[in-house]
Amino acid sequence: MMHAVRRHGPYVLILPGFMLLAGLFVLPVGQLLATSFGDPAGSFVHYERILTQPVYLRVILRTLTLSAATAALCLILGYPLAYQLNRSKGVARGLILLCILIPFWTNLLVRSYGWIVLLNPQGVINGALREAGLVESGLPLVYNTTGVLIGMTQIMLPYMVLPLAAVMSRIDPRVMDAARSLGASPRAAFLKVYVPLTLTGALGGVLLVFMISLGFFVVPAMLGGQRDILLAQLIEFNVNQTLNWPFAGALSAVLLVSTLVLYAFGDRFLGLRRLWGAE
Amino acid sequence: MGNRRISAPSSGKAIDRRLLLKFGGASLLAVSAPSVLRAQAKEVVFASWGGSWEAAMREAWFKPFTAKTGIEVRTVQGNTYGRVQAMVESGRTDWDVVEVLPDFQWIGPKRGLLEPIDFNVVDKSQIMPGADMITEYSVPQVLFSRLVAYNKKLGAGPQSFADVFDTKKFPGKRAFYTKANGAYLEAALLADGVDPAKLYPLDIPRALKKLSTIRDDIQFYETNAQAEQMMSDGQAAIALTPDGRALNARSHGAPIDIQFGLSFLTWSAMVVPKGTTRKAEAMQLIAFCLTREAQAEIAKVYTYGPVVPKAFELLPPERANILSGGPQMQGKAVIMGEKWWGENLSGVTEQVNAWKLS
Amino acid sequence: MRRPGRLLLGAIAATVCVYLILPTLIVVPISFTKTDFITFPPQGFSTRWYAAFFTRPEWSGAFVTSLVVATFTAALTTVLGTMIGLALPRLPPRANRLLGLFFLLPMIVPAIITAVALYRPFAQIGLIASVPGLIVAHTILALPFVVINVAAVVHKLDWRIVDAARSLGATPAIAFRKVTLPALAPGIAAGGIFAFLTSFDEVVVALFISGSGATTLPVQMWSGIRFEISPIAAAASCLLLLGSCLLLALFSLLKRT
Numbered sequence: 001m002m003h004a005v006r007r008h009g010p011y012v013l014i015l016p017g018f019m020l021l022a023g024l025f026v027l028p029v030g031q032l033l034a035t036s037f038g039d040p041a042g043s044f045v046h047y048e049r050i051l052t053q054p055v056y057l058r059v060i061l062r063t064l065t066l067s068a069a070t071a072a073l074c075l076i077l078g079y080p081l082a083y084q085l086n087r088s089k090g091v092a093r094g095l096i097l098l099c100i101l102i103p104f105w106t107n108l109l110v111r112s113y114g115w116i117v118l119l120n121p122q123g124v125i126n127g128a129l130r131e132a133g134l135v136e137s138g139l140p141l142v143y144n145t146t147g148v149l150i151g152m153t154q155i156m157l158p159y160m161v162l163p164l165a166a167v168m169s170r171i172d173p174r175v176m177d178a179a180r181s182l183g184a185s186p187r188a189a190f191l192k193v194y195v196p197l198t199l200t201g202a203l204g205g206v207l208l209v210f211m212i213s214l215g216f217f218v219v220p221a222m223l224g225g226q227r228d229i230l231l232a233q234l235i236e237f238n239v240n241q242t243l244n245w246p247f248a249g250a251l252s253a254v255l256l257v258s259t260l261v262l263y264a265f266g267d268r269f270l271g272l273r274r275l276w277g278a279e
Numbered sequence: 280m281g282n283r284r285i286s287a288p289s290s291g292k293a294i295d296r297r298l299l300l301k302f303g304g305a306s307l308l309a310v311s312a313p314s315v316l317r318a319q320a321k322e323v324v325f326a327s328w329g330g331s332w333e334a335a336m337r338e339a340w341f342k343p344f345t346a347k348t349g350i351e352v353r354t355v356q357g358n359t360y361g362r363v364q365a366m367v368e369s370g371r372t373d374w375d376v377v378e379v380l381p382d383f384q385w386i387g388p389k390r391g392l393l394e395p396i397d398f399n400v401v402d403k404s405q406i407m408p409g410a411d412m413i414t415e416y417s418v419p420q421v422l423f424s425r426l427v428a429y430n431k432k433l434g435a436g437p438q439s440f441a442d443v444f445d446t447k448k449f450p451g452k453r454a455f456y457t458k459a460n461g462a463y464l465e466a467a468l469l470a471d472g473v474d475p476a477k478l479y480p481l482d483i484p485r486a487l488k489k490l491s492t493i494r495d496d497i498q499f500y501e502t503n504a505q506a507e508q509m510m511s512d513g514q515a516a517i518a519l520t521p522d523g524r525a526l527n528a529r530s531h532g533a534p535i536d537i538q539f540g541l542s543f544l545t546w547s548a549m550v551v552p553k554g555t556t557r558k559a560e561a562m563q564l565i566a567f568c569l570t571r572e573a574q575a576e577i578a579k580v581y582t583y584g585p586v587v588p589k590a591f592e593l594l595p596p597e598r599a600n601i602l603s604g605g606p607q608m609q610g611k612a613v614i615m616g617e618k619w620w621g622e623n624l625s626g627v628t629e630q631v632n633a634w635k636l637s
Numbered sequence: 638m639r640r641p642g643r644l645l646l647g648a649i650a651a652t653v654c655v656y657l658i659l660p661t662l663i664v665v666p667i668s669f670t671k672t673d674f675i676t677f678p679p680q681g682f683s684t685r686w687y688a689a690f691f692t693r694p695e696w697s698g699a700f701v702t703s704l705v706v707a708t709f710t711a712a713l714t715t716v717l718g719t720m721i722g723l724a725l726p727r728l729p730p731r732a733n734r735l736l737g738l739f740f741l742l743p744m745i746v747p748a749i750i751t752a753v754a755l756y757r758p759f760a761q762i763g764l765i766a767s768v769p770g771l772i773v774a775h776t777i778l779a780l781p782f783v784v785i786n787v788a789a790v791v792h793k794l795d796w797r798i799v800d801a802a803r804s805l806g807a808t809p810a811i812a813f814r815k816v817t818l819p820a821l822a823p824g825i826a827a828g829g830i831f832a833f834l835t836s837f838d839e840v841v842v843a844l845f846i847s848g849s850g851a852t853t854l855p856v857q858m859w860s861g862i863r864f865e866i867s868p869i870a871a872a873a874s875c876l877l878l879l880g881s882c883l884l885l886a887l888f889s890l891l892k893r894t
Contacts, residue, residue: 083650109862
C-alpha cells in the first residue's frame with residue numbers, strides 16, 4: 001500500500017483537482033459541443049447554418065478583425081511602454097508598473113464603466129473638448145467600434161506589456177554595445193539587433209491578446225454599437241433568448257476550436273505558456 | 280406536486296408507497312436545502328427584472344399581498360429564459376412566478392417549461408381582450424409601449440412614421456433598441472405605407488430596405504439606460520423607446536416631447552415555471568396583481584398601463600393620459616404581434632444581424 | 638538613443654500610462670458626487686452613494702456574497718492547486734506536459750463557453766443560483782493561477798534541503814510541514830491571492846449561474862449599469878478598486894520576500 005502511494009504519489013496528489021476539472025468542466029464543455037451534433041435533422045445542420053447564412057460568417061469575420069485590431073493596437077502602444085519600463089529605474093519604474101498593474105488587477109466592469117464615463121457624448125473627454133472649443137457637439141467615442149477598440153486595447157495591454165518587458169529584460173545590454181562598436185548606427189542597432197531579439201515575445205504577446213479577445217463578451221456588450229456583434233454575444237443570445245442550445249453549441253465549437261488552434265500554435269512556436277507565466 | 284396530493288382528501292386506502300417515498304424525499308430535501316425550508320413558512324419567489332421596477336412592485340403589490348395573505352414574496356433577479364429552462368429541465372424549480380416578455384408565452388410552452396394558469400383562481404374576465412394577451416400558460420402583467428420621443432428642437436415633431444424616416448424634414452439620429460423585436464421593423468413598414476391591420480407577418484426584406492434609407496442616422500441602443508441617456512443629452516433627435524423611459528427622461532429634464540399617437544403597444548407577462556411546489560401561492564399572487572385595485576396602484580407608482588381597463592377609473596386623468604393603453608393612445612397604438620415574434624425571433628434576428636453587418 | 642528620441646519615447650510611454658490608468662481612476666471622483674446622475678466635474682462632495690451601497694440590500698448583499706465566494710475559492714484552489722503544483726514536476730516529462738496543459742484549460746477556454754457549458758449540469762445538481770455553485774465554478778476558473786504560481790516555486794525549490802531534513806531523521810510528514818511548505822509558502826500565497834481576485838472579479842460565468850440570493854458584486858454591477866446609470870455603480874467600482882490595490886500591495890510584498 002505504502003509502496004503504491006509512493007510510486008503513484010504524484011498522481012494521487014493530482015487526483016482531486018483532476019476529478020473536479022474532468023467532471024465539472026471538461027465533461028460539460030464536451031456535452032455542450034456534443035449537443036451541436038445531436039439534431040434529428042442531421043449531425044451538421046447547425047454547422048451548415050453557420051456556413052450558409054451570411055450573417056454568421058460576417059460575425060466570425062467581425063470577431064477576427066476586431067481581435068486583430070486590438071492585438072495590433074496593443075503592440076503599437078505596448079512595445080514603447082515595455083521598452084521604457086525596462087530602461088526606467090526607481091520611482092519612474094514604480095510609477096509605470098503601477099499604471100500597468102492597477103488596471104490589470106481591477107475589475108473589467110469598473111474599467112468599462114470608467115470608459116463610459118470618459119467617452120460618452122456628455123462625458124469627461126467630450127466636455128473638455130467642447131470647453132476648449134475644439135468640437136461643437138460630442139464626438140462619437142463610445143457605443144460604436146471606436147469605443148470597443150479603446151476599451152479592449154486598454155484591457156488587453158498588460159497582457160502585451162508584461163511578457164514583452166520580461167523578454168526585453170533578458171536581453172544582455174552588451175549585445176547592443178557590441179553592435180554599436182561594430183559601427184552600427186543607433187537606429188540600425190535597434191532595428192537589426194534589438195527588435196529581432198524581442199520578436200518572439202512580441203509575436204507571442206500579439207497571439208495572446210488576439211486569442212483572449214476572440215471570446216470577449218462584456219466589453220463589446222457595454223461599449224459597442226450596431227456593428228459590434230461578436231461570437232460570444234451570439235452564443236449568449238441563443239442560450240438566453242431563443243433557448244437554442246444546439247446552435248449555441250455549434251457557435252461555441254467555432255470559438256473554442258479557433259482558440260485552441262491559436263493556443264497550440266503559440267505554445268509550439270512562441271513559448272506562449274512561458275509568456276503567460278505558466279512555466 | 281407530491282405535496283398537493285398529500286393534502287388531497289385520502290381515499291381511505293393505505294398510503295401509496297411511492298407517495299411516501301416522495302414525501303420522505305421531500306422532507307430530506309427540506310433539511311438540506313434552505314430554500315425549501317423557507318417555503319414552508321409560506322413564501323412565493325418572484326423572478327423580476329430588478330431595479331426601480333422591482334421596488335415599485337414591492338410597494339404596490341407585494342407588501343399588500345403579504346398583508347392580506349401572510350405569504351411573503353421573495354424576489355430574485357436574472358429572469359432569463361435560459362434560467363427557466365435549466366431550472367425546469369433539472370427538476371429543481373425554485374421560482375414560482377416569473378415576469379417575462381410576451382414572446383415567452385409561446386417559446387415557454389413549446390419547450391414544456393410552464394404550468395397552466397389556474398383560471399379558477401385568476402380572474403381573466405377583467406383583462407383587456409384580444410391580441411393573444413392571455414394564453415393557457417400566461418397572463419399579461421402590465422402594458423407598456425415603444426413610442427416615439429423627439430427632441431424639442433424638432434418643433435411639433437414627427438406626425439407619422441413616414442416622418443420618423445424622413446431625415447430631411449427632421450434631421451438627426453434615430454435611437455432604436457438593438458433587438459430585432461424593438462418595433463423599428465414595424466415602424467419601417469408603416470412608414471413605407473403598409474396597412475397597420477396587415478402588418479404581420481412582417482415583410483422583413485421590405486423593412487430592411489426602408490431602414491437602409493436612413494442607415495447612417497440610426498443609433499442602436501443596447502440598454503434602456505442608454506436610451507434615456509441619448510434622449511437626455513440630445514444625441515438622438517428621435518427615439519423609439521419604452522414609454523416609461525421616455526417619461527422618466529422627460530421628468531428629469533430631458534429636452535424631449537412624446538408622440539403618444541406613434542406607439543406600439545405591448546405587455547409583460549407573468550408565467551409559472553413547471554414543477555413549482557408552490558403553485559397555489561403563485562396563482563394567488565398572480566390573481567392579486569390582476570385585481571383592479573392592484574393594477575391601479577402599480578400604475579400610480581410606475582409608468583406602466585394597467586391590463587385591466589377598469590383600473591383606469593381609479594386613476595386621476597392626468598395620470599391615465601400618459602399611460603400605455605390610456606386615452607391618448609386609444610385607437611392609435613399598434614399592437615405588437617407578439618405571437619408572431621415568439622415564433623420568428625430567431626430567424627428575423629439572423630436577417631437583421633446580417634443587415635447590420637452588411 | 639539620442640536625446641530627442643528619448644524624450645519622444647518618454648512622452649509616448651507617459652501617454653500610454655495615462656490611457657491605462659485614467660478609466661480606472663475616473664470612478665473615484667464620480668463616486669463622491671452629490672447628484673443623482675453622473676456629471677463631470679462632480680458637483681458637491683458627499684458619501685451618500687457609499688451609504689446607499691452599504692444600506693441597499695442588493696448591493697451590500699452582493700458584496701458579502703462576493704467576499705464569501707472569493708474566500709472559499711481561494712482556500713479550495715490553494716489546497717488543490719498546491720497538490721497539483723507539487724506533483725506536476727515529479728511526473729515523467731510527457732505526463733507533466735499533458736497534465737500541465739490540462740490544468741491550464743480553464744484559463745484558455747473563453748469564459749462565455751465555460752458559462753454556457755456549466756449552466757445545465759449545474760442546474761441538474763442544484764448548483765445554480767447558490768453560493769456553493771459559485772464557489773465550485775470559480776474554483777475551476779482560478780485553479781490554473783494557483784497551479785502556475787506553485788509550480789513556479791516548486792521548480793526553484795532546492796530539494797536537497799528536504800533530503801537533508803530527511804537524513805537528519807525527519808519523517809516525510811514533518812519534512813513536508815517544516816521544510817517544503819515554508820519554502821513554497823510565498824508561491825502558494827501568491828496563487829491564493831490571484832484566485833481570490835479571479836473570483837472577486839469574475840463576471841461572465843457568474844452572470845449565468847448566480848441569482849436568487851447568490852448574486853456576486855460584479856453581476857450586480859452589470860445589471861446596475863444596464864438598468865440605470867447611477868453613481869452607486871461608481872461607489873461600488875471604487876470599493877472594488879480599493880480591494881484590488883490592497884491585494885496588489887499584498888502580492889508585491891510576497892513577491893519581494
